[in-house]
Amino acid sequence: GENVEQHPSTLSVQEGDSAVIKCTYSDSASNYFPWYKQELGKGPQLIIDIRSNVGEKKDQRIAVTLNKTAKHFSLHITETQPEDSAVYFCAADTGRRALTFGSGTRLQVQP
Amino acid sequence: GAGVSQSPSNKVTEKGKDVELRCDPISGHTALYWYRQSLGQGLEFLIYFQGNSAPDKSGLPSDRFSAERTGGSVSTLTIQRTQQEDSAVYLCASIPPSGLANEQFFGPGTRLTVL
Numbered sequence: 001g002e003n004v005e006q007h008p009s010t011l012s013v014q015e016g017d018s019a020v021i022k023c024t025y026s027d028s029a030s031n032y033f034p035w036y037k038q039e040l041g042k043g044p045q046l047i048i049d050i051r052s053n054v055g056e057k058k059d060q061r062i063a064v065t066l067n068k069t070a071k072h073f074s075l076h077i078t079e080t081q082p083e084d085s086a087v088y089f090c091a092a093d094t095g096r097r098a099l100t101f102g103s104g105t106r107l108q109v110q111p
Numbered sequence: 112g113a114g115v116s117q118s119p120s121n122k123v124t125e126k127g128k129d130v131e132l133r134c135d136p137i138s139g140h141t142a143l144y145w146y147r148q149s150l151g152q153g154l155e156f157l158i159y160f161q162g163n164s165a166p167d168k169s170g171l172p173s174d175r176f177s178a179e180r181t182g183g184s185v186s187t188l189t190i191q192r193t194q195q196e197d198s199a200v201y202l203c204a205s206i207p208p209s210g211l212a213n214e215q216f217f218g219p220g221t222r223l224t225v226l
Contacts, residue, residue: 006153034214043115043202043217044154089153098144098167099215101153 002027004092006102013080014110021105023090024072030092033066033073034099038087047088048075080109113137115218117203123224124193132188132221134203142206143186144215145178149199157201160186193225 003026013019025033031052036044050057050064050073057064061080066073077084087106091099116135124130136143142161146154156170160180171177175193180186190197200222204215 004153036217041219043204043219045217046214049214091154098156098159098170099154100156101146103153104151 002030002092002094002100004090004100004102006090006105008105009103010106010108012108012110015080015082017080019075019077019080019084019107019109021075021088021090021107022072023074023092023102024070025092025100026071027092027094028068028071029094032093033064034091034093035062035064035075036089036091036101038089038104040086044089077107080107082109082111085109115203115205115216117201117218117221119221120219121222121224123226125226126195127192129189129191130193130223132190132201132223134186134188134218136184136186136203136205137207137216138184139208140205140216141183141208143180144204144206145186145188146202146204147172147199148202148220154202157188190223193223195225198223198225 006023034049037047038044048062048064050066061078063076085108087104089104090102093099118133144159145157148154158178159167175191178188200220202220204217
């Protein structure tokens with residue numbers, strides 16, 4: 001089955017700096033890669049996703065890149081703000097409709 | 112509009128007891144998932160319901176775990192003879208019928224503590 005590895009497990013940045021979280025996946029059949037943000041006491045919320053026919057996608061301060069050859073994808077957050085502090089999860093799906101999640105990255109943005 | 116709701120929000124039980132966790136998906140959503148999130152870990156897939164099709168139970172960790180979905184809406188996850196290692200946050204997610212295949216909308220979760 002699919003295996004998704006995510007790093008770093010924790011990331012601390014100064015407000016205004018950029019943050020990058022990286023994930024690798026094992027199943028070359030995976031074709032959908034969402035990123036979720038989870039705040040304390042809440043369920044994960046989709047923030048951006050990318051499909052395998054696209055190499056990059058951007059939404060305001062958030063961007064995701066995908067390298068299918070290397071089987072890795074990354075989340076980039078620019079101009080970080082304290083409200084960006086949360087746990088971020090990457091995930092991959094082969095089309096069988098159940099996501100395989102990474103282990104999460106706890107992002108702390110220092111004001 | 113109303114999102115996915117789960118109840119109870121917290122559940123403390125004694126080892127060996129049975130528990131039932133409830134999920135109310137967004138109205139009209141046809142697919143429903145259960146995940147388990149252990150402390151500091153990612154989400155572990157448990158079971159998936161899609162319409163009237165047989166559920167995908169491939170993620171259930173043991174036969175103490177079962178789930179049902181009545182009328183294509185509300186779902187109940189049951190854990191029998193709970194063990195301490197069952198302690199985790201149990202998350203439910205649903206997908207709209209006309210949306211992209213995997214845009215999952217999550218509930219707030221039920222935090223289960225087995226003493």
